[in-house]
Amino acid sequence: MAITTTQMNMERQIPLRLLTPLATLIVTGFSAGQSALARDVAPSARAVPQLPEVSVIGTREDHTLQHLQSPVLSGALGTRSKLETPFSSTVIISADIKERQVNKLGDVFMTDASVSDNSAAYGAWANYLTVRGLPLDWQNSFRIDGKPFMSYATTLPYEQFERVDLLKGATGFMYGFGSPGGLVNYVTKKPTNGPVRDVTVGYQSKNLWHESVDLGGRTGDNDRFGYRLNATHQEGTLYNNSTLNRNSVSLALDARLTDRLTWDFQSIYQDIKASDTEPTIYTGLLTGHNLPSAVRNDNGRLVGDGTHFNNAFRFYSTGLKYKISPDWTLSTSYSQSSTQTRRNEEVVQFTDELGNYNDIRSDYGEAYQFNFWQAMLQGRVQTGAIQHDIVAGASQQSQKNDYAGNGFYQQIGTGTLSMQNTNTYQSVGTIHSLGMFRGAEIAQKAIFASDTVQLSDRWSILGGLRYTNYDQKAFGPGGAQTSSYNKNGVLTPTAALMYKLMPQTMAYASYIESLEQGSSVGSRYANHGAQLDPIKSRQYEIGIKSVQERLAATAALFRVERKTEYPNVANEIVQDGLSVYQGAEVGASMRLGSYWDIGGEVMLLNATYEKGADNIGNRVVGAPKVVATTQVSYRVPQIPGLKLMANAKYTSSTMLRPSNDVEMDSYAVFNVGASYETTVNGYDTTLRLAAHNITNQRYWTYQYADYIKASDPRSISLTATAQF
CATH class of the missing domain: 2.40.170.20 (TonB-dependent receptor, beta-barrel domain)
Known part of the structure; x- marks a missing residue:
């Protein structure tokens, strides 16, 4: 018997922490029943039970606030988890955005110590940030699904995004021209x-x-x-x-x-x-x-x-x-x-x-x-x-x-x-x-x-x-x-x-x-x-x-x-x-x-x-x-x-x-x-x-x-x- 786990980004699926004990209980009970039946059968007639593979689908619960297991879109490096990316990064998921009721980009990264908030909610300064003391470039340091847009004077609808990633530092290889402060x-x-x-x-x-x-x-x-x-x-x-x-x-x-x-x-x-x-x-x-x-x-x-x-x-x-x-x-x-x-x-x-x-x-x-x-x-x-x-x-x-x-x-x-x-x-x-x-x-x-x-x-x-x-x-x-x-x-x-x-x-x-x-x-x-x-x-x-x-x-x-x-x-x-x-x-x-x-x-x-x-x-x-x-x-x-x-x-x-x-x-x-x-x-x-x-x-x-x-x-x- 084999139990495999497939992780999918589906917020309304049953959490793994509930599914896994349930699946184990079902499989264990079924195995126990088969064992009891086998004791009543002659040894020569016994057959080894073969159970079908069980796939458990759910979302791994993230008990931490840093989301290290979340994916990070890294341009020419492809998509890797935050843990596996050899550069500093920050991931803000939609649940964070909803809880904080953000109005501007600085609110999104409120809990990141590398980010200083220079932004305003609506106006020419909508997307001004410094990361590690370096200003982000409003022409090249902002992307949507890895694709460029001009961030100057544009406050995006934060409630309509699954997450916001920040790659800290130089991103020239990953995305081409851009500030060494990082990329959002x-x-x-x-x-x-x-x-x-x-x-x-x-x-x-x-x-x-x-x-x-x-x-x-x-x-x-x-x-x-x-x-x-x-x-x-x-x-x-x-x-x-x-x-x-x-x-x-x-x-x-x-x-x-x-x-x-x-x-x-x-x-x-x-x-x-x-x-x-x-x-x-x-x-x-x-x-x-x-x-x-x-x-x-x-x-x-x-x-x-x-x-x-x-x-x-x-x-x-x-x-x-x-x-x-x-x-x-x-x-x-x-x-x-x-x-x-x-x-x-x-x-x-x-x-x-x-x-x-x-x-x-x-x-x-x-x-x-x-x-x-x-x-x-x-x-x-x-x-x-x-x-x-x-x-x-x-x-x-x-x-x-x-x-x-x-x-x-x-x-x-x-x-x-x-x-x-x-x-x-x-x-x-x-x-x-x-x-x-x-x-x-x-x-x-x-x-x-x-x-x-x-x-x-x-x-x-x-x-x-x-x-x-x-x-x-x-x-x-x-x-x-x-x-x-x-x-x-x-x-x-x-x-x-x-x-x-x-x-x-x-x-x-x-x-x-x-x-x-x-x-x-x-x-x-x-x-x-x-x-x-x-x-x-x-x-x-x-x-x-x-x-x-x-x-x-x-x-x-x-x-x-x-x-x-x-x-x-x-x-x-x-x-x-x-x-x-x-x-x-x-x-x-x-x-x-x-x-x-x-x-x-x-x-x-x-x-x-x-x-x-x-x-x-x-x-x-x-x-x-x-x-x-x-x-x-x-x-x-x-x-x-x-x-x-x-x-x-x-x-x-x-x-x-x-x-x-x-x-x-x-x-x-x-x-x-x-x-x-x-x-x-x-x-x-x-x-x-x-x-x-x-x-x-x-x-x-x-x-x-x-x-x-x-x-x-x-x-x-x-x-x-x-x-x-």
Whole structure:
């Protein structure tokens, strides 16, 4: 008799911890009955009982908070578990997103000590993060199912994703051009084998309401066709008195065309309209060495009348996967994504530490588009006693950036933090009246290959190489080309050595390089419109990961060397010198008894400018020395279904400028929440509560060199989800 276990990602299947004892009991009882019968039969007539193979299908319960056994889509490395990836990573599953009631990307990674939150919920700063002190590149550091999209000013519908992965550090081999800080990959919800019928309604202070639906399942002969539909509507007033109207729909389809060939399709459609949005705060004109006293983003002292923000996002992807043999798979996919943003934005320019400022209006528009194609071959081959896991492929990516030629950027008045902002500016018209022009075209063509060699049960090595042809051009409003950069044969290698101390414990040492796109210099700088050259970085990392029944832990030491890009004394963005980021990350989580889950992480970072004409020895901007997080949850035994949660994050002081003459204070944020699973009129129902910044702290957060953000005030979110 053999009992085999097949793990499937089906949330509504019976857990293995219940199925396994049940299957064992049935099989044991059946065997006992056969033994009793055999005692009554003559020895010559006895037959050895042969039972059919029993397959038990279910979901392995993850008792830890770090999700080390979750898959991580690693580009040219294929899909591996977080435990088996020789680089640091973070996985945030949909259950985490629902419990935390996230509003912005920083909320998603609240419990990750390597991530500093520079994001805003709605506006141009929607997806700004620093990872290990390095800013993510909003042009190349964000993916949906491994496919590129322009993240600038786009807050995605978090409730419509199965999970969000963060690959920390350089990802040049895995995904091509991108920041050495890391890469965020959103994984869409896919069709399920069992039916999904979820409806959610929710409320967020001040008076913001939302409704969403999640429908999925399979149909046709032998369940050949699968579907997953998510839709969300959100409308009302936010805690800072801004208004929001958001509508988003995502659809995923698949078809099992044959027993070897499958087809898939994903799409996301979202429109966001917001008014009275929070401003951009610029400190480049600040005199003295101190910021004004911090305020919360909940009053009118920073926002005048007439501001608004509209963003339209579209994403489409389709692909085929063919199972050549049990060990080899060939896949190909194509995607297109586009964003169009129209914004009348307030730019507050602090002039002194008393809180006086120049009030600037930026009436602007921009549009971006990605087209991406990739083909990949994955398989396994045995050469003697050595096993090779091989990934090889090719990709082609084109990017188009359109900017407003007739945008408005001027001072409309002055203000102070001690008084209401009464300045008003109305928009000049639609995005088309702004004189949109093609500002940049960027193309990448690449081939890549990697081989993970299993030398023994414990030792393995990884080698990979990406070969990229890169071309970028910048254009002026009249269509004339203003700059270009072209380089063929750009090599980005990776290598890693891995050793399994135990079956669920891996130590590793890895090296990887990356090349990131140079900045498109914004209108606030003297060299506005320049397209800077790509920046090369190198990363070294050693670490260990372990997951046991009730305990998970990770630790890593890293060093990243990156060419420096910063504004100089002439207010020009320049590339000069070298920034070095060295640090350590340690994290652990465990289940205590039957009711408690606790976890925590800490990052220690030393980031300095080590070469160049300016700022040698200074701390790198936006890189805190210490970030620490903790989280705890408690299942209340007296009230079955009730779970209480809390988390906190501490960020130490951060330098605002490369000159280090302005230092931002440290701060801590505390959140609490609760969920209650019950039955209402025969339907499984989950009620959730989340409270952010429960102490209502005032603090400034770093966004970019010379840019800061006011802290979000205390807010409350309530949701109810029913399954039909």
